[in-house]
Amino acid sequence: MTDNAANGYDVIIVGAGPAGLCAAMYAGRGMLKSLTIERGAPGGELLNTDLIEDYIGFESIRGWELAQKMADHAKKFGAVIVTDTVLKVRKADDAWFDVVTAHGRTHRAPAVILTAGGTPVKLGVPGELEHAGKGVSYCAVCDGAFFKGEVLAVVGGGDAAVEEADYLTRYASKVFVVHRRDRFRASKILQERVFANPKIEVIWNKRVLEIKGTERGTDHLVLEDAVTGGRSSLKVGGVFVFIGFKPNTGLIDGHAEHDAAGYLITDDRMMTSIPGLFAAGDVRSQLTRQITTAVGDATTAAIAVEKYLAVLRAGLTVGA
Numbered sequence: 001m002t003d004n005a006a007n008g009y010d011v012i013i014v015g016a017g018p019a020g021l022c023a024a025m026y027a028g029r030g031m032l033k034s035l036t037i038e039r040g041a042p043g044g045e046l047l048n049t050d051l052i053e054d055y056i057g058f059e060s061i062r063g064w065e066l067a068q069k070m071a072d073h074a075k076k077f078g079a080v081i082v083t084d085t086v087l088k089v090r091k092a093d094d095a096w097f098d099v100v101t102a103h104g105r106t107h108r109a110p111a112v113i114l115t116a117g118g119t120p121v122k123l124g125v126p127g128e129l130e131h132a133g134k135g136v137s138y139c140a141v142c143d144g145a146f147f148k149g150e151v152l153a154v155v156g157g158g159d160a161a162v163e164e165a166d167y168l169t170r171y172a173s174k175v176f177v178v179h180r181r182d183r184f185r186a187s188k189i190l191q192e193r194v195f196a197n198p199k200i201e202v203i204w205n206k207r208v209l210e211i212k213g214t215e216r217g218t219d220h221l222v223l224e225d226a227v228t229g230g231r232s233s234l235k236v237g238g239v240f241v242f243i244g245f246k247p248n249t250g251l252i253d254g255h256a257e258h259d260a261a262g263y264l265i266t267d268d269r270m271m272t273s274i275p276g277l278f279a280a281g282d283v284r285s286q287l288t289r290q291i292t293t294a295v296g297d298a299t300t301a302a303i304a305v306e307k308y309l310a311v312l313r314a315g316l317t318v319g320a
């Protein structure tokens, strides 16, 4: 079923995390007719976060509560949020976008803001999901301060793992970096910083088999030696997993420029290399991924869409 030009969407927003909700709020304030499509409950990663203590203006707020406030705020300015999964975003021959969903609908608009975020790669071991948010974290900037004085483990060997291990030593009494190989993939300069940090100890050639703990948090890791197969345990008060993050960009039909890790590259108006397709938040290539950066991107994207549509409707060449 095609939900087409007759309904006259100016912009379709994919995802209703902080970026999507903020884009929807600004689109409403800009008098744009928007449709926001979210596969789950509005809030995105906020719904996987217990306490947020770094969103300016809110000294401490529960993730679900901030999500609710953002959704209410967006709806106050006319946001329409539907529950559906976007399967494909395709630019058609008439330069409008077809946004195809799992419920068999095709929504159409001349502009799309992709705010589908990304997913931290999980270890996939027993105890990981049970302790997520209660001792297991995927974000050092977000959760590091909750682990003051603790002994922590960082799992991984790439740039993110070694950089975040170094960052976590400002809170932790000690940080073990557990890596399944005998060398890091991380860049040399980051490795040197880690080797020089007296609070960090690297445990080479060890795989995490299980995360053990109680209701209140983690207690220890069960490790397996990648060479001998021998088992050992490592007592830790928290585990930070940095073994990759996958941006949700697979739904784009066609090539949009991205960086080596797959994050979308945009210009300073958040437009991707596909004219009319904007990206904001965690899906975008940038230095850091936080709620503040997601809503900042989204603000720019929604306002840029207004200007993009004005140029388009005046029959001028976009970018001229």
Ligand SMILES: Cc1cc2nc3c(=O)[nH]c(=O)nc-3n(C[C@H](O)[C@H](O)[C@H](O)COP(=O)(O)OP(=O)(O)OC[C@H]3O[C@@H](n4cnc5c(N)ncnc54)[C@H](O)[C@@H]3O)c2cc1C
Binding pocket: 014, 015, 016, 017, 018, 019, 020, 037, 038, 039, 040, 041, 042, 043, 044, 045, 046, 048, 049, 051, 052, 053, 054, 055, 084, 085, 086, 087, 115, 116, 117, 118, 120, 137, 138, 139, 141, 142, 143, 248, 251, 280, 281, 282, 283, 289, 290, 291, 292, 294
């Ligand atoms: C455990 C954890 C704790 C964190 N804590 C903090 C913190 O304390 N402070 C902070 O500033 N940041 C924190 N962050 C980071 C912050 O949550 C993200 O930077 C922010 O949520 C990014 O917003 P977003 O809207 O870009 O993406 P997301 O929040 O990931 O939202 C994307 C939305 O798109 C939806 N979606 C994806 N694909 C589709 C599809 N195909 N169709 C329809 N919908 C789709 C998803 O369901 C999701 O709701 C944390 C992250 C994690 C993982």
